[in-house]
Amino acid sequence: MAKTKKSETQVIGKIKESARDVHRTVLRGDKPKMSMPVRSLSNVEYRTKPGHFILKDAVKERTLTVNTVRTFAQTLKVMSLSKELVSGDDIATKREAYYISKNWGEAAFKEQPESDTVIEDLEAMFGLIREQLRFVPEEKGGEVAGRLVVVDRDLQGRKLEIDCTKFGSGSYSIPIDVEHLVFRSKAKFILAIETAGMFQRLLKYGYWDTANCILISMGGVPTRACRRFVRCLSDQLKIPVYAFVDGDPYGYFNIYRTLKVGSGNAAHLNEFFCVPKAHFLGVTPQDVDLYELPTHPLKEVDIKRAKDALKNGPFVKHHKQWQKAITYMLKAGVRVEQQAFAKHGLDFVVKNYLPQKLKKVASFLP
């Protein structure tokens, strides 16, 4: 909990500092301004050392003028709302933030994209994620089962231990906001799974018990909350994260790459959301032959996505192994789903595929 307190003080400190700055400038009779990094793709770069996309140095300034007065006021109002939320241990979804502004008179936002933009400006300006400013996403996503105890608080603020081995055929659903969670686990690894169907399969066969691991269902492209949850797990527990997704460009790039390095159009967030310790368990293009899996032909969009990644994707360009894998897939012309192992029996994935793979983690794709 100490950690959370510190970060709350930090957030309020940053907001106050910035507000004081504006205040002082106004008192001096000058025009106040706020500066924040430019968030367009032209100002983004893939850095191999931290292992994610980062913002470069271009900065935009918002100076108070007749033209900017409304946005300027709105930015200050959102900062003030954020300070209230942090102090009151409350949260607001982005949509709620928009509706709250409807009581701000002339500073009311006309449409939600306007308030979303201001929130993103503040994220970049403060170098914080909006969850730390207490603006949380609308969408949920991510279920957990296995050897993990999540430490949360109950309504009275008392410590609450949630044991993810005790959900039966159900699971623990990751909250929209995970910043305050603390974890305890003796698991050996985290398995991040693409489909709810495969998650339920592994759960049904008690795979977390036999393999001593934590199962996470991403349910497609992982949401912010899910990515942040996995990142915090990885940081706190210091155990590896293995991704188990469909063997197609969507699984490789939209799901796995997003989990590992983040995405280009949210570069100011990646340092909080990427999971640099993630490695790729499968399904690899080579697994198709090795396990004689039933496949489907690559679709147009698959081929385009793969070729784009080979040609322009900094992540793939940086990793020879991925170039080889993608080239192999394009040559074979097929994609494979993670549930295809069912051809060999429903328990094949648990009794054969996963144990065999986990014997050679060193050869996992990066």
Place this chain on the structure above:
Amino acid sequence: MAKTKKSETQVIGKIKESARDVHRTVLRGDKPKMSMPVRSLSNVEYRTKPGHFILKDAVKERTLTVNTVRTFAQTLKVMSLSKELVSGDDIATKREAYYISKNWGEAAFKEQPESDTVIEDLEAMFGLIREQLRFVPEEKGGEVAGRLVVVDRDLQGRKLEIDCTKFGSGSYSIPIDVEHLVFRSKAKFILAIETAGMFQRLLKYGYWDTANCILISMGGVPTRACRRFVRCLSDQLKIPVYAFVDGDPYGYFNIYRTLKVGSGNAAHLNEFFCVPKAHFLGVTPQDVDLYELPTHPLKEVDIKRAKDALKNGPFVKHHKQWQKAITYMLKAGVRVEQQAFAKHGLDFVVKNYLPQKLKKVASFLP
């Protein structure tokens, strides 16, 4: 648990009876046949008494001929797979079922829609849902928090009690398959919520505690598992279900109506999935004026959906109150989101709107 056992014996009984029938006919030297209800919209009717769409009497027969031999064999193989799953207390997703067939030689399905159709045929033929045949959906959905204990089994088959008041800011995620679950609760009602954002709001403010209720996040249109879960809750606990969704045609029809009466193109399933005891708490078109809520103009698609429902929707045609509500909305020309109450403060929905509404449940839309 007794209930589950009975239903498993029933399912196996139905499968065996049907297989014996085919077997006897073959031994007699006749052509075996299977008959099942036609599942097209022409064979569907809205019945006000049970409160859902039902299949009428049209029947199609599948007789073994040179042309039907493959489908006939596939149907028998899927029946046999279902029997295995039920006896072995296992499940298969529809996708897994398709992949399992890849080891059936000539009876292998070429594409998944083929195996899906056979599974749906069996549902209609046996008057069971595919979850009872142990074929479960891919997609998950639905989170729960509040005064509910879910009784499930652990990996060793021992009773496991899952207390949904103990998950802090997180929640219980509904499994893909809910047939075996048993519930215990002293809650006064179930609140089924459209958006994850509103669910998190009510969770944050401990609404389940103050109102003594069970909160369900549907996350948009409720999945099969979520609808079946709410239905089983409603049957076992005998408490009312109130829906709290956006005030727009999507919320009224795609979400609420689906929850309450099911949908026309899955009429053979509605008796298991509809929640006849559901009532509509809000947001109603009248609430917009009453609570001075910020709105958005109705979109083309909203207007079309609303007019279609007024003209052709058996559910709306049956309920005068809904006709009035829809007409009111069309005249006002606006839609409203459930998070719009944030205009009056983040706690307005918990301290004002919901308590005021719950004082007049008799006036809820049906």
